[in-house]
Amino acid sequence: MIVVAFNYGGYAGKILQVNLSTGKITKVPLTKEQVELYLGGRGYDAKILFDNMPPNVQPLSKNSILCLSTGPLTGLLGPTTGRVNVAARSPLTGIYGNSNAGTNWGPELKYAGYDGLVITGKAKNPSYIAIEDESVQILPAKNLWGEGVYETTLALQEQHNGFETRVAACGPAAERGLLYGSVIFDLWDAAGRSGMGTVMASKNLKAVAVTGSGSLEVAQPDRYYDVVCDGWSGILNEPGFKMGEHQALGTAVCVGWGNAQGWLPTRNFRESVFEFADDISGEEFRDKFSIKDSPVPGGRACMSCPNRCKRFGKIDSGPYAGTRGNIEFEGVAAFGSKCGVRNLEAVFHAFMLANDYGMDCVTTGNMIATFMELNEEGKLSAKLAAEIDDDGMELKFGNERAMVEMVHRIANQQGELGKLGALGAWRALTKLGGQKLAEKYTSAVKGMDTIACDPRASKGFGFTFAIASRGSDHLRTHPVFEMIKLPDGVAKEMFGSAEASTLKGYGGKVEMVLYHEELAAVTDSIGSCRFMHASYYTQYPIPELLNKYRKRPRPAKDIHSVKYHDWVSAATGMKISYEKLFEIGRRIVMLERAINTQYGVRRKDDRLPRRFVEEPLPSGPAKGQKFDKKQFESMLDKYYAKRGWDKKTGLIKKQMLDKLGMDDVKKILEKRKLLGK
């Protein structure tokens, strides 16, 4: 292969490789060919894993690879560009693992001169990596091992450049082998899902502290500035953004919203409305704990983000005094409605404990909720149930003391319940009572359990959970489109059916998921947030279409939108059209599928948990609904056909890889007999 000199704008231009076994540190230039095909971040990481990690390498072995990376737009003033991507083979699911966080850490890494950090090997002793521009050191972290994320971060800031040092850390739960450890950035920003923190801890790597003082240049500064201004105007004028709820309450606004729409998972997905939703709402958090209740709703933001979805709060008195940190919706629902707990103080506390222990709040909450349900239904052995009963804390829905106690026990793997809990719901229940039990009581797909949205009440999200590349997950697509009422014309033009913007309908949902999935793959790879194109709809052509269907359309010059293709082109100097952008997205989805087929993922794995197809919702606005089995299968057929995957097996067909210029991937799959017919 000829390596062409790297001269694209936006990027820092090199990847930092650290081998913790040998202590070798290498700075490798990005290759033009790879960024043209995969952009950066999530896409680039997937390629690194595919090329360098044979499928027999176990997630927690020293040969596994952990990537932390940014995209070409990270840290360049574009809206919501503080994201960072973390990827590795997941210890929780055994398949492709990956998680994304919004922080200041990612941009800092780029200012230090690196687009990404690739970690291999295993340090002999607990260590951390300190990056200060050109200087990269592997330093001892013996005194930090066993410490929580909070102490670790503060200690490293003190040791290095104070508030200007950005820290990524894993927590003690991951050190002890809990399978769903998170990587926490800047104290509260979690790359929570799929156990990336566990991979980090398995390498004896406690943290990565970064300070950078460099500069980034874009290829076409004037054009770039205009595109970015257009993008900011796009988000500031988006109807949902202008409502201001989100800025006022952060993502916790979804507690009220989800409850009203009937998709707020309650008591381990038995129900989808929570009678005490008001008690755990965003308003409640603001009134009780927010310190930033200023005239303009404050909140805190990632780098260059007008949306400021983080909510910081503190508890000053009572049993949970001392609790502090940023909350967001998923954690509130996981410890709140899913566990049936109505006391927001306990929910906030449990959430921040999980954060400090470095465990994914979603998986932790789901795990505890699952134990509660099992116990209520008499499926836990007397011995297991007694473990916690003995302390006067019966494991049942709504018992906040039991919930908080279980967070500690799982993190410390204390007792049998604690040990089981550290495996995550799917593995724990399989161990307890075989696959049958796991299928009945968990919300897991491919080993990872479901976030806070009930698929029976929201068909696009539901379908997404089944096909997402990292197990049950909404963020691979995040089709909020179905949750907001848009003019029929917009839904029809975008996805061929007005039903696409309804929760209940199935029409247009496959098209909607395909579109969202590809765009999300792109934005995760360039380093911008889901909020811009799949929560708010600021991306071209949606603002334009909304205008078209207005009673009195405004002049075109008054309509602003985020044009990702222009944005990436102006920053990097590549020529990327609207169509090409989606082709890149498709390529990334394809590559992740290729990785997963090597780990054995087939059609049988693209499924929904039993509860969602068999048990109709008992109450609320979506009462009586379930995810229709037949509909699901025909949606899957259609999705496979569009993706070019074999209908029977789910393997990728050769033609599709040819079309996307993925010859190298094709050759490897061919050799391993993993191509579809």
Added chain:
Amino acid sequence: MGKLVFNSELCTGCRACELACSFKHERLFSPHLARIRVVRVDEEGIDVPTGCEQCEVAACIAVCPVRAIYVDPETDGVIIDYDRCIGCKECMTACPFGAVHYNRAKGIFYKCDLCGGDPECVKWCVTGGVQYITDLDTVLQLKRTKTAERALRSIAEGASAAGAAAKGGGV
């Protein structure tokens, strides 16, 4: 009379101001080249924008041995004349706000020049964390209102208003 007013109660820590400033002056994106800097204090959940206060009795002007720093009569901004600057670092150490920065690549000291009266950072701030105010009465009024608001909040929280007002002052 022009001045940036920094308000940590309104700042979200998005740092758009930093990048906008660095791009306007250097055509590069780099917080280190920005004349406004935001200190993010994650453990307290607050963000503190900092920068030049365009002091009336400016320490940087007073200590400069070659009189390279002057007041722009148009904006009242305190400006460094790069041709005269000898790089002695006196201004940097004297500024109580850490608002004089050093550009290693170019070997010069630099600070906020109010963008000649059209501050770029302010255009990018969506919450009012940094504002441009051209008459002092408005600044004072803003500060008084803020103090009053703080007192009102304390009443709501059940604390004594007098105590809060006594704490008064800066943010």
